[in-house]
Amino acid sequence: MRRKGGPRGSASGGVRPDVESFYLVGDVAVVSISPARQGEGRRIGEAIISSHKNVRTVLNKISKVEGERRVAEFEVLAGGGTLTCHREYGYSYRLDVARVFFNPRLAGERMRVASKVLPGERAIVPFAGVGPFAIPLAAAAARVLALEISPEGCRWLAENAKLNGVGDGIEIVNADAFAFCRALTGRAPEEGETTGSGGGGEARPPERRFDRAVVPTPYGRDDILEAISPLVKAGGAIHFYTFKKRHQVEGLIRDFEGRGLTVEHHRRCGNVAPGVSRWGFDLRRLE
Numbered sequence: 105m106r107r108k109g110g111p112r113g114s115a116s117g118g119v120r121p122d123v124e125s126f127y128l129v130g131d132v133a134v135v136s137i138s139p140a141r142q143g144e145g146r147r148i149g150e151a152i153i154s155s156h157k158n159v160r161t162v163l164n165k166i167s168k169v170e171g172e173r174r175v176a177e178f179e180v181l182a183g184g185g186t187l188t189c190h191r192e193y194g195y196s197y198r199l200d201v202a203r204v205f206f207n208p209r210l211a212g213e214r215m216r217v218a219s220k221v222l223p224g225e226r227a228i229v230p231f232a233g234v235g236p237f238a239i240p241l242a243a244a245a246a247r248v249l250a251l252e253i254s255p256e257g258c259r260w261l262a263e264n265a266k267l268n269g270v271g272d273g274i275e276i277v278n279a280d281a282f283a284f285c286r287a288l289t290g291r292a293p294e295e296g297e298t299t300g301s302g303g304g305g306e307a308r309p310p311e312r313r314f315d316r317a318v319v320p321t322p323y324g325r326d327d328i329l330e331a332i333s334p335l336v337k338a339g340g341a342i343h344f345y346t347f348k349k350r351h352q353v354e355g356l357i358r359d360f361e362g363r364g365l366t367v368e369h370h371r372r373c374g375n376v377a378p379g380v381s382r383w384g385f386d387l388r389r390l391e
């Protein structure tokens with residue numbers, strides 16, 4: 105939702121009346137210029153660079169976040185380089201802002217979730233991006249399976265895992281998270297494994313191998329919950345993020361409960377469109 109009198113979601117404070125939104129990824133400022141200011145992009149970009157010592161490039165977001173990689177289209181207003189290193193809570197993430205997804209607004213949420221990890225846990229992170237959830241989990245001593253569909257995202261994730269000293273704690277799989285989870289749930293038993301269902305090619309029960317799933321769901325893909333929850337052990341945790349209007353939340357909680365998931369905590373994690381927010385749910389699997 106647009107706030108009158110200033111930009112929303114400012115990651116660096118201050119009022120910038122020329123732009124509708126402003127956030128920083130490393131030294132790249134990402135803004136949205138209001139339609140009334142479209143001809144003034146260069147002036148606005150240069151003004152931002154000259155008034156912010158920490159900004160090297162200014163990008164104007166000219167499309168919504170779209171496509172499988174969830175990356176918007178940008179135009180360069182000033183500066184030029186889109187490769188950067190973003191720092192949050194002592195972690196460093198190298199990435200190309202114009203080519204891979206990154207949302208600096210979830211930094212606090214990532215720390216909150218990582219603080220719940222018990223050493224030796226197994227965690228799964230679908231939609232892992234360049235690693236901002238997976239890396240703090242691994243640093244908290246979880247063994248992490250990170251799923252990411254973009255090969256470029258996987259390359260940054262591997263680099264960032266090493267950069268943050270957790271290269272050994274994260275297994276990165278370049279895959280479609282839906283297909284991967286469904287395959288893991290329904291996979292045939294390997295030689296020597298018992299099925300627990302009498303053998304003879306019968307359907308095996310799901311592999312409940314993870315203590316924790318952290319699910320930063322892309323818009324409209326809530327069906328990942330159905331794919332991933334069979335992989336979480338009884339008593340295990342699922343941190344599920346989704347985009348909803350406030351009036352939808354109550355029904356969603358009933359839906360979770362109908363699937364054998366208790367809601368331990370839920371909160372709004374910022375606005376994304378008029379009336380629509382990102383909501384985070386801490387779910388626990390009952391059986």
Ligand SMILES: C[S@+](CC[C@H](N)C(=O)[O-])C[C@H]1O[C@@H](n2cnc3c(N)ncnc32)[C@H](O)[C@@H]1O
Nearest residue numbers: 173205207231232233252253254280281320322
């Ligand atoms: C909204 S998610 C969150 C990313 C990251 N965890 C973060 O918070 O910055 C966007 C990421 O999911 C990836 N993605 C989208 N669809 C996917 C799929 N079906 N399987 C695996 N990754 C997918 C995109 O490539 C992108 O990196």
